[in-house]
Amino acid sequence: MEPVLNAHRLTKTYRTGSESVVVLQDVSFHVYPGESVAIIGASGSGKTTLLNLLAGLDLPDQGEIFLGPTQLNQLTENDRAYMRNRYIGLVYQDYQLLPHYTALENVLFPLEILRQTSGKKEKAQALLSKMGLSERYYHYPSMLSGGEQQRVAIARSIVTQPLILLADEPTGNLHREASDEITTLLFEMNKTLATPMVIVTHQMDLAMQCDRVYQMARGKLTPYIEKTLKPS
Numbered sequence: 730m731e732p733v734l735n736a737h738r739l740t741k742t743y744r745t746g747s748e749s750v751v752v753l754q755d756v757s758f759h760v761y762p763g764e765s766v767a768i769i770g771a772s773g774s775g776k777t778t779l780l781n782l783l784a785g786l787d788l789p790d791q792g793e794i795f796l797g798p799t800q801l802n803q804l805t806e807n808d809r810a811y812m813r814n815r816y817i818g819l820v821y822q823d824y825q826l827l828p829h830y831t832a833l834e835n836v837l838f839p840l841e842i843l844r845q846t847s848g849k850k851e852k853a854q855a856l857l858s859k860m861g862l863s864e865r866y867y868h869y870p871s872m873l874s875g876g877e878q879q880r881v882a883i884a885r886s887i888v889t890q891p892l893i894l895l896a897d898e899p900t901g902n903l904h905r906e907a908s909d910e911i912t913t914l915l916f917e918m919n920k921t922l923a924t925p926m927v928i929v930t931h932q933m934d935l936a937m938q939c940d941r942v943y944q945m946a947r948g949k950l951t952p953y954i955e956k957t958l959k960p961s
């Protein structure tokens with residue numbers, strides 16, 4: 730089976746003045762159709778940096794990133810933006826909804842960018858309803874709870890039927906109950922739509938529900954092995 734996303738030997742160093750920080754060192758990573766992959770690691774270990782490279786929001790110093798057959802890091806900024814809008818669903822910790830757009834308008838937005846003409850409204854409404862928000866189409870983000878805003882953001886991320894979903898701390902701003910709801914929704918979608926997902930998270934219970942778990946530390950990405958103390 731071919732991976733949907735294939736990142737090969739990525740290196741990324743940030744330079745500020747005379748200081749330089751090597752954040753990613755020879756990181757390889759792939760995601761296969763339908764699977765869920767978690768990335769855990771201490772604060773500042775480079776998880777968001779890696780996700781931003783995978784989304785084509787930033788470029789590696791070295792290495793290659795393929796989304797399907799397309800090498801993302803060789804495209805122009807405009808072409809990367811097109812690939813991102815068309816093929817990648819992004820979910821952030823702070824939702825990043827447009828504040829002056831209603832829930833429905835936020836979900837419609839990616840379809841407007843892609844100039845989709847038919848069935849947009851029905852598609853967006855159906856997704857919002859699936860997220861339990863059929864009573865919230867015309868609410869603005871400020872009128873929604875954190876969990877509701879994240880559900881709108883998830884609907885927005887999948888309305889274009891992306892090849893992959895990349896989520897950066899999707900439950901990081903939510904209290905326990907809303908966090909569990911969002912986790913359930915993400916895995917339901919992963920199963921029903923078979924959209925593979927990569928989730929950066931500090932929440933081990935969320936990470937452990939994924940098919941594979943990786944850990945970022947000292948610039949390296951390695952498979953995470955749970956340390957369990959078994960009674961002898």
Ligand SMILES: Nc1ncnc2c1ncn2[C@@H]1O[C@H](COP(=O)(O)OP(=O)(O)OP(=O)(O)O)[C@@H](O)[C@H]1O
Pocket residue numbers: 743744745750752770771772773774775776777778779
């Ligand atoms: N644009 C930038 N310029 C300089 N340094 C940066 C930049 N972005 C990130 N860094 C540094 O790179 C390192 C990794 O940051 P990153 O945000 O990827 O970590 P993270 O694992 O996602 O952390 P957290 O869990 O706290 O979100 C940090 O030391 C950070 O200060």
